[in-house]
Amino acid sequence: MTLWGGRFDSAPADAMAALSRSVHFDWRLAPYEIEVNRIHLKNLVDQGVVSKENGKKIESALLDLAKDIGSGSFKYTDADEDVHSAIERGLTERCGELGGAIRAGRSRNDLVVTDFKLYLIDHLLEIASQISAMVKVINTQAANNLDVIAPGFTHTQHAQPITFAQELSKHSHALLRDIDRIFDWLKRNSFSPFGAGALAGSSIQPNPEKVAKDLGFSGAMANSIDAVGDRDFVAEALFDLAMLGVHLSKIGEEFVLWSSTEFGWVKIADAYSTGSSIMPQKKNADIAELARGKSGRFIGNLTSLLVVLKGLPFAYNRDLQEDKEPVFDSIDQLLILLPAITGMIETAQFNSAAISKGAADGFSLATEIADFLAKKQIPFATAHEVAGECVKFCEKNGIELDQLSDAQLIAIHPALTGEVKVFLNVQGAVASRTSSMGTSQKSVTAALSQLKKEISAVDEVIANQRKRLSGMI
Numbered sequence: 001m002t003l004w005g006g007r008f009d010s011a012p013a014d015a016m017a018a019l020s021r022s023v024h025f026d027w028r029l030a031p032y033e034i035e036v037n038r039i040h041l042k043n044l045v046d047q048g049v050v051s052k053e054n055g056k057k058i059e060s061a062l063l064d065l066a067k068d069i070g071s072g073s074f075k076y077t078d079a080d081e082d083v084h085s086a087i088e089r090g091l092t093e094r095c096g097e098l099g100g101a102i103r104a105g106r107s108r109n110d111l112v113v114t115d116f117k118l119y120l121i122d123h124l125l126e127i128a129s130q131i132s133a134m135v136k137v138i139n140t141q142a143a144n145n146l147d148v149i150a151p152g153f154t155h156t157q158h159a160q161p162i163t164f165a166q167e168l169s170k171h172s173h174a175l176l177r178d179i180d181r182i183f184d185w186l187k188r189n190s191f192s193p194f195g196a197g198a199l200a201g202s203s204i205q206p207n208p209e210k211v212a213k214d215l216g217f218s219g220a221m222a223n224s225i226d227a228v229g230d231r232d233f234v235a236e237a238l239f240d241l242a243m244l245g246v247h248l249s250k251i252g253e254e255f256v257l258w259s260s261t262e263f264g265w266v267k268i269a270d271a272y273s274t275g276s277s278i279m280p281q282k283k284n285a286d287i288a289e290l291a292r293g294k295s296g297r298f299i300g301n302l303t304s305l306l307v308v309l310k311g312l313p314f315a316y317n318r319d320l321q322e323d324k325e326p327v328f329d330s331i332d333q334l335l336i337l338l339p340a341i342t343g344m345i346e347t348a349q350f351n352s353a354a355i356s357k358g359a360a361d362g363f364s365l366a367t368e369i370a371d372f373l374a375k376k377q378i379p380f381a382t383a384h385e386v387a388g389e390c391v392k393f394c395e396k397n398g399i400e401l402d403q404l405s406d407a408q409l410i411a412i413h414p415a416l417t418g419e420v421k422v423f424l425n426v427q428g429a430v431a432s433r434t435s436s437m438g439t440s441q442k443s444v445t446a447a448l449s450q451l452k453k454e455i456s457a458v459d460e461v462i463a464n465q466r467k468r469l470s471g472m473i
Contacts, residue, residue, distance in 0.1 A: 002081050023076045025325050026083045032118040033087055034066045036111060036194065037102055039214045040205075049204055050101050058102060061094035083115070084108050105204030109228040109316040110196040116324065117193070118215070120237050121186065121469065123331050128182045129462050130338040131244070135172045135455050137346040142169040143448055146441055148352045149359045149426045158362030161426040162439040164355055169444065171251055172451050178244040179458050185236055186465065192217040193227035199315035200224055216469050228316045231309055234323045238302040241330040245298035248341060252291030255344065259285045264354045269347035272340065287344045294333055301326035359426040363391045365401050368423040368432075369416070376415050386413045 002012075012020065038059065045055035065087070068074035080086035091099030142165040152162035192215055195201060195208030201224040205211070208220040221227040258265035268285055276282035308322045366387045373383035389412050394401055402425060406418040422428055433439045436446070 002085055017081070020081060022082045022321055022324075023080045023086055025328060026112070027076050027086065028328065029083050029112070029115040029119055029324075030069050030087060031066065032115040032122075033083055033111065034062055034069070035118070036114050036215065037087070038062055039211055040106055040194070041102060042214070043205060043207070043211060044101070044104060047105075047204060047206070049104050054098055054101065057095050057098060058091065061091050061099060064094055065090045082108070082112075084111060105197070105202045106194070107196075107198040107228075109198050110193050110224075113228060113230070114192060114194040114215070116327075117189065117217075117233065120233070120327065121190065121465075123335075124182045124185065124237065124240075125462055125465055125469075127241070127244070127331065127334055127338070128179045128458070130335065130342070131175050131179050132455055132458050132462065134338060134342040134345065135175050135451070137342050138168055138172050138175075139448055139451055139455070141345060141348065141350070142166075142172075142444075145350055145352065145355075146445060148350070148355055149430055150355045151359045151361060151364060152439075158358065158364045160364050160367055161359040161429050163430055163441055163444045164350070164352075165441075165448070166439045166444045169448060169451065171247065172455075174247045174250075175244075176451070176454055176458070178240065178247060181240045181243065183461060185233070185240060187218075189233040189236070190218040191221045192219070193221050193230070195220060196224035196227035199228050225315045229312070229314065229320075231305070231320060231323050234327060235302065235305055235309065238298075238305055238326060238330060241334060242295075242298040242302045244334065245295040245330075248291045248337065249295035251341060251345075252285075252288035255288035255348070256285050256292070259288070265351055267349040267351070268344060269349075272344040272347060287340045291337060291341055294337055297333060298330050301330045356426075360400070360402075363394065363401060365424050365426070365429055366391050368429050369401070369420055371432075372420045372423060373413070373415055378413075378415055386416060389413075390416075 011017075041050065041055055041058055041062070044050040045052055050058065065074060068090070074090055076083070076086040077089075080089060088099060088103065091102060093099075145164045145168065148164040149161050150164040150167055152159045152167070192208065192212035194211050194215065195205040197205065201208075212218075212220040221230070255266065255268065257263055259268050268283075268288075270283075272287050273283045274286040275284065305323060305326050308319050312319055369387040369390055370380065370383040373386060374380045378386075390401060390404065390409075393408065393412065394404065402421060404421075409416040409418060409420065423432065431440050434443055436443060438444075
């Protein structure tokens with residue numbers, strides 16, 4: 001079924017119909033479209049465009065159609081052009097030509113963007129909920145590893161010793177920013193485009209603010225042309241999902257390294273690993289690798305939409321049909337990926353002995369010498385050079401920093417007394433970092449406590465948003 005054609009002398013060519021057809025991917029918007037049509041129908045009845053009696057018939061048909069869509073007994077057909085034509089076909093099958101009355105005062109242009117916004121609101125909240133579950137799992141593993149000291153890395157080289165709990169929980173902070181971006185998206189984009197019509201508004205839809213409120217939006221968009229042409233909210237959502245994908249990729253990369261024979265820091269559970277079809281001994285961190293791989297897909301989806309949007313003129317253009325599949329793909333993939341990564345982290349067994357073994361390797365305590373001198377009012381540039389001299393001396397003589405004698409220390413710099421040795425061990429180095437963002441056990445414990453409060457607040461926001469929208473979707 002098509003929603004146009006009166007001025008045409010012939011039906012679309014098969015090639016044209018195939019290119020134009022979108023119902024095979026936009027059908028997932030059907031539940032949202034039913035709800036938009038129900039709210040729209042109330043307005044049509046209030047405006048006297050549809051009689052109360054006919055309004056009840058159409059309402060009943062819409063509810064019946066919604067039930068059949070939910071059960072799968074009503075499906076789109078090869079003759080349907082898009083979700084809108086399929087829904088209207090379903091209505092006319094149930095209440096005759098009266099079903100076509102629903103089209104008054106609206107256009108596919110404002111209808112589809114309204115459906116799409118509702119879909120994104122619903123699914124971004126689900127993504128946020130999945131991220132929350134992952135953060136809780138990460139925080140639990142971090143709390144279980146508060147006593148473990150690990151080598152910290154920059155440039156994938158040993159840098160300074162850190163608390164392994166801080167290494168793990170760094171991901172929680174990044175993931176909470178992903179949730180915050182979703183909440184920010186909700187705040188900025190919860191404005192209804194419905195009532196814009198094709199582009200100029202509608203005389204039959206005089207109160208878009210009321211419709212917006214009934215649909216659960218914060219308000220109505222201010223400009224009808226902008227309303228039908230705007231896809232900033234789609235690009236922004238795809239960026240948020242791509243950024244999340246990058247964070248998941250970083251987690252994946254670390255688990256690939258940590259689970260390798262060379263590191264041996266973590267054992268990934270069998271339930272979250274795969275094997276080899278030829279090498280029976282293999283146990284592969286495929287979930288972690290897929291987390292890396294799918295990040296490229298999320299970035300590609302964002303890029304593809306931005307290229308579509310970059311040169312569009314005026315209001316609605318058919319190019320905008322290309323806005324949905326990138327979003328659907330990113331959301332589908334994340335809803336598969338997030339539970340798998342969460343399960344991998346939750347069931348991971350960390351080898352504290354292997355993690356701590358190399359914490360002092362690579363002269364990672366050299367900064368303690370520089371800091372010691374700086375606290376004695378030696379300019380840090382000088383202190384840095386002195387610490388480097390200590391490293392050079394140790395390398396030449398095959399010893400570690402804590403093996404330097406008092407005489408050797410003094411010989412390198414007169415302010416470098418034996419007192420520095422108190423800090424030349426990983427426990428002392430870690431314990432000295434007591435700032436709010438530091439790596440000491442005390443600091444990390446406080447940070448984990450704060451993370452717990454933040455994730456509780458996040459869960460409350462998600463629950464309240466879902467409650468607000470529960471009557472809408």
